[in-house]
Amino acid sequence: MIAEFLTEAPYRFSITFGREKFEDFWGATAENEEILAERRKWLEADEARYLAVLPEAKELLEEAAAIGMASGTLAKDQSTAGPPADLLRALGQNWEPDFLVLRKEPQAVHLVAGCVCFPSSWSLDEKIGKPIEAIHEIVPAMNATIGTQIRIFLERIKPGVSWTRNNWGLSRSPEWNQHPTRNAPRLDEGVGLNEVFFRVEEQSLVALPKCNGILFGIRLKVIPLAGYEGSSEGLKLAELLDTMPEPMAQYKGLSRARRRIAQSLRGGK
Secondary structure, eight states, X not given: OOGGGOSSOTTSOOOOOEEEOHHHHHSOOTTHHXXXXXXXXXXXXXXXXXXXXXXXXXXXXXHHHHHHHHHTSSOTTOOOOSOHHHHHHHHHHHOSSEEEEEEEETTXXXXXXXXXXXXXXXXXXXXXTOBHHHHTTTSTTHIIIIIHHHHHHHHHOOSSSEEEEEEEEEESOOOSOBOGGGOOOOOOTTOOGGGOEEEEEEEEEEEETTTTEEEEEEEEEEEEOTTOTTSHHXXXXXXXXXXXXXXXXXXXXXXXXXXXXXXXXTTOO
16 A cells, blocks of 8 residues: 555655646545544634734635635635635645645745644644745755755746645554644654654645646655565565664664664564
8 A cells, every 4th residue: 555655765856746637636525424523623713823824815715615615626616705714724734734835936936825734743834935945944854955956947847737746654653644833753763663653744846827836735644564564565565764964764663663663564563
């Protein structure tokens, strides 16, 4: 089940994307009721933590909503009236994926709105208003390697298609919402494989051509690693953990645990 996400290591940055229809990524799945219930729970509990919007995002949000209604992933009577915060909230309550809205400007792409209920140890309110390079600045070697390529790709992204890729990590908790304030348990050298979860972010980039923006979606999958001992998938993951550069292992929260997890995946005790 994890094999499809192990085609490249998480530290080998790539801007290679697949292509699919908008509704294939943004449409409802069999888990629609469960996902939306979880999203709405967190939005009701602390909206300011999971929603962020700047005034200049209004037209971009309206365009995103229009694409959603045209594709059938949103109800056709979705209102776009009122302040941008109201529209952002409505989208966040009705789309399954988390999402960010980016505005393309000369020589920069800025984050102007977002609804992120299932973050992987990062905080939306710390990123709002920043250019894409600043959002990724803490990732070891990322801007030094393909930061400029990412910005150019975002500036030139073609409309009418969902451009997709995956990003994976490991966690000691199956919880979808791992906002930093929730203090999810950390991986360490004593962790057992039955405590480790493979956490995949499936990502979608969609051009908002009328308003010169980008809609960035994030779907989450959480897969227990227990049972992968000795399997071809488990052995591949063990190899990736062993060869991961230390700065990236630290960034991913794997520095203390990766040898132990790799050993367990190979069938060791």
